[in-house]
Amino acid sequence: MKSILNRRNVALSGGPSRLLAVAHDAATQRTAAASDAAAHDPHAASASGSPADSVVEIESRAEPAAGATLPGEGASGPRPVSTLHAVPVMPAHLNGRPVQIADGAAFEALRAADELTTFRVYRCFAYTVSLFFHPPTLGYFVALHQESVLWRALKANDLDAAGSAFHLMQEQATRLADGETRRAQLVAQNAELARLIEESETQAERLRVDLQRHSEQEQTVTGRQHQVRKEVAQLEAQRIAAQAQLNKAHRALHQLKVATSEGVPHLHAR
Known part of the structure; x- marks a missing residue:
């Protein structure tokens, strides 16, 4: 009993103790021994006192030590699990x-x-x-x-x-709708590009037509100029020939005039 009380004092002072397990083991052994003694000698059991009272006293003295938190076991031992309660489900x-x-x-x-x-x-x-x-x-x-x-x-x-x-x-x-937005933008951009391409091709076709017409017109003008120069040369030759013929006619006429004048008598003025 003194040993158990000494262990209880050590546990209460902060030292490590296994008082609960020892108390229960001792109580169990004493109860079994008292039961055997009572079965063989009822008078001895009554003289030695009630074993159950001793067990109750030991357990009552050991109870506070069992509830105490030990420094060595508090950190490594399992933590107490709190009781689960129903939680109402809240909407988002x-x-x-x-x-x-x-x-x-x-x-x-x-x-x-x-x-x-x-x-x-x-x-x-x-x-x-x-x-x-x-x-x-x-x-x-x-x-x-x-x-x-x-x-x-x-x-x-x-x-x-x-x-x-x-x-x-x-x-x-x-x-x-980002994809739809991008698709609509691309459709519009492609349509605009197609329109610009068509306008560019139309303008390029007009320019090609203009260039072709200019080339054809240039060829026509060049041919016309060549023809005109040829005709001018011919007309110039004709003019020169006519001028020469005219000069010849003028000389012949002058000679005829001179010959006619020789047959007319000279009259003196009064």
């Missing part, structure tokens, strides 16, 4: 405001029944983002359609959350 949040996934069939039914009021619409090629208001429930719906087919639908309790969801879906639709 956008900017701290609740937004839930809406039932597609219920949303389509409300839309078919004309119970939704359209607040905003964003259209980008085949994608359409719409913000609806449901007056009976004061709720809001944000829907994304692709080719007029519902793709996603969200439900919100206030306009701010619905507006945030609308902007997110708008950005998503814009990203999804």
Whole structure:
């Protein structure tokens, strides 16, 4: 008993101890020994005292030591596991405001029944983002359609959350339509390039026609100039011949005049 009490004092002072295991083992052995002694000699068992009382006393004294945290075992021993509790599932949040996934069939039914009021619409090629208001429930719906087919639908309790969801879906639709945007731009650019190519080819054809006409006209002018120079040369030769003939005629005429004048008598003036 003194040994057990000494161990208890050591455990309480901070030293390592195995008091709980030793106390229980000693109590078990003493209980078994007392049971055997009682079976052989009932009077000896009563004289020696109640073994159960001793076991209870030892366990009661050992209880505080068992609950104490030992420096050596606190770091390496297993940590206590906290009790698990049911946690309510919260809907997704956008900017701290609740937004839930809406039932597609219920949303389509409300839309078919004309119970939704359209607040905003964003259209980008085949994608359409719409913000609806449901007056009976004061709720809001944000829907994304692709080719007029519902793709996603969200439900919100206030306009701010619905507006945030609308902007997110708008950005998503814009990203999804980036390919369509690029395709439309390339189609327009290719059409513009084709038009410019056609205009360039037309202008080049006109220039080729002009050059051909200029070349033909130049050949015609060159031929005409050659013909004119030839005719001028011929006419010049004819002029020279005619001038020579005229000069000859003038000389003959002069000689005739001289010969005629020789037969006329000279009259003296009075």
